[in-house]
Amino acid sequence: NNADKPAEEKERIDTPKHLGKFNWLGETTHPGIKLTHSLLAAYASSPVEGIQLATNQVWHWLQGVKDCCLVVGMRKGEGWKFYSDADWAGMYGINHDPRSRTGGYICYDGFPIMWISTYQNCRGTQYKEGYDVALSSCESETYAAADVTKMIQHLQHLADEMEIDFPKPAVLYVDSESAIAYVRRTGGGGKMRHIDMRAAWLQLLKDRKLVEFGSIKGTENPADFFTKIYSRKEFKLAHSRIMGKLPKFLCRSREPANITEDGKSSGDGIPLPDIEDLGTSAHDKVSKRSICA
Numbered sequence: 189n190n191a192d193k194p195a196e197e198k199e200r201i202d203t204p205k206h207l208g209k210f211n212w213l214g215e216t217t218h219p220g221i222k223l224t225h226s227l228l229a230a231y232a233s234s235p236v237e238g239i240q241l242a243t244n245q246v247w248h249w250l251q252g253v254k255d256c257c258l259v260v261g262m263r264k265g266e267g268w269k270f271y272s273d274a275d276w277a278g279m280y281g282i283n284h285d286p287r288s289r290t291g292g293y294i295c296y297d298g299f300p301i302m303w304i305s306t307y308q309n310c311r312g313t314q315y316k317e318g319y320d321v322a323l324s325s326c327e328s329e330t331y332a333a334a335d336v337t338k339m340i341q342h343l344q345h346l347a348d349e350m351e352i353d354f355p356k357p358a359v360l361y362v363d364s365e366s367a368i369a370y371v372r373r374t375g376g377g378g379k380m381r382h383i384d385m386r387a388a389w390l391q392l393l394k395d396r397k398l399v400e401f402g403s404i405k406g407t408e409n410p411a412d413f414f415t416k417i418y419s420r421k422e423f424k425l426a427h428s429r430i431m432g433k434l435p436k437f438l439c440r441s442r443e444p445a446n447i448t449e450d451g452k453s454s455g456d457g458i459p460l461p462d463i464e465d466l467g468t469s470a471h472d473k474v475s476k477r478s479i480c481a
Contacts, residue, residue, distance in 0.1 A: 195235035203235040206243040213250070217257060220427045221246060222305040223291075223414050230285075230307075259432030260299050269295050270340055270360045271404070273411035274308070274332035276325040288328035291414030292336035294343065300430055302339050305414035308332070329364035330371065334386035336360060336411075337399055344398070357397045361404040363412070368401045 195203065207229055214222040224246060231239055273291040280286055292304040308331045340358050347354035362368055371390045393399040406412060413426040 193237040195237055195239050199240045200235045203239050203243065204232055206246075207232050210243075210246060218250065218253070219300060219303045219414075219430055220253070220256075220423075221250070222303060223417075226289075226305045226307070227279075253427075253431070255434050255436075256427075256431040257434055258300055258430075261432070264297050266297050268343075268355055268358065270336065270358055271409055271411040272329075272332045272336035272360055272362055273406075273409050273415050274325070274328040274364075275415035276328040278416065288331070289415045290332040290335045291411040291416075292332070292339060293411040293414065294336075294339060295410075302343070303414060304335065304339065306335075308335070326364060326366040326370060329362060329367035330387050330390070332411075333360060333362055333367060333371070333401070334390055337390060337393065340399060341393075357394070357400040359400045359402045361402045361409065363404050363406040363409045365403060368403060371401055 194200070207225065210221055210225040210228070214220075214225045228239070228242060228246075271293045275289040275291070277286050277288055279289075287307045290304060290306055290308050292302070293300070294302040308328060337360060340360065344354055344356075344358070346352075370387065371394060373391065390399070394401070410426070410429065413430070418426060
């Protein structure tokens with residue numbers, strides 16, 4: 189188990205640099221690495237053995253999708269769409285982390301506007317290590333809805349200042365019937381009394397007709413992409429729904445190289461840069477292509 193072995197000195201120095209670059213790309217042009225960055229960022233302060241291989245794999249994946257970008261397609265007339273999702277203690281079976289994750293996705297006419305993938309800062313119960321955990325999937329979904337509602341409120345204020353039409357109430361789609369029932373006060377809620385003031389805040393916004401909550405299937409919820417670890421097939425499908433590809437005459441598409449356990453590349457694809465200048469050369473190559481987005 190490499191999670192208990194500290195990384196070498198050079199890896200401890202390089203890791204924050206890589207994570208900073210991943211964060212910038214995940215926040216701007218490549219939402220596909222937002223979840224990956226959040227998972228790796230948990231080791232930012234104390235990098236462990238194997239973190240270099242993980243960051244190398246992210247760089248190679250970015251090289252392989254450098255012709256992918258956020259694309260403004262034909263206007264569909266769909267307007268604003270808001271989605272939230274939660275993964276209740278999804279990493280517990282992997283690294284025993286009990287925290288839940290919030291995923292959020294906001295788009296306009298199908299074009300991504302804002303997205304989020306982050307661990308939840310709950311107030312349901314105090315955990316002995318210093319952070320809080322959700323006690324149920326309904327609770328984690330409610331916290332996720334609150335996190336995305338903050339994003340909606342920000343866009344509402346921005347739209348008002350710019351005199352842009354914005355739906356009131358804004359319908360937030362959630363794939364948890366129990367969370368919807370709790371916010372609408374149509375469920376029992378007997379086991380949810382410990383939930384903090386964020387749930388009451390959601391109910392208040394609903395009463396003021398600023399936010400409404402709609403139901404959506406988990407398989408159709410695009411916010412699920414920012415909470416779950418997908419298989420390769422599932423990831424490619426979800427990623428293609430958010431990102432588009434540029435024509436070949438603008439950005440030439442290439443498949444990423446295979447990466448061995450020692451961080452070397454083999455087979456066809458883009459060769460792995462030298463470790464000494466990985467953070468510079470690989471980032472520069474990706475950043476130049478990202479301008480297309």
